[in-house]
Amino acid sequence: MDNSDVEDVKWKTGKLMELIDRTPKTKNWIKRSKIGTSKPWYREVEEVVR
DSSP states (O other): OOHHHHHHHHHHHHHHHHHHHHSOOOHHHHHHHHHTTSSOSSOOOOOOOO
């Protein structure tokens, strides 16, 4: 990788982060951001013994 490739990736990821920040968030997203990681959003899968 040369320097131009690194700069290209930095520019593209910066634009992507900008787009993500500007996009309106849904009500569920806002509620989840308030809860944070204290409550898991998934269900644990039980181990199946066969």
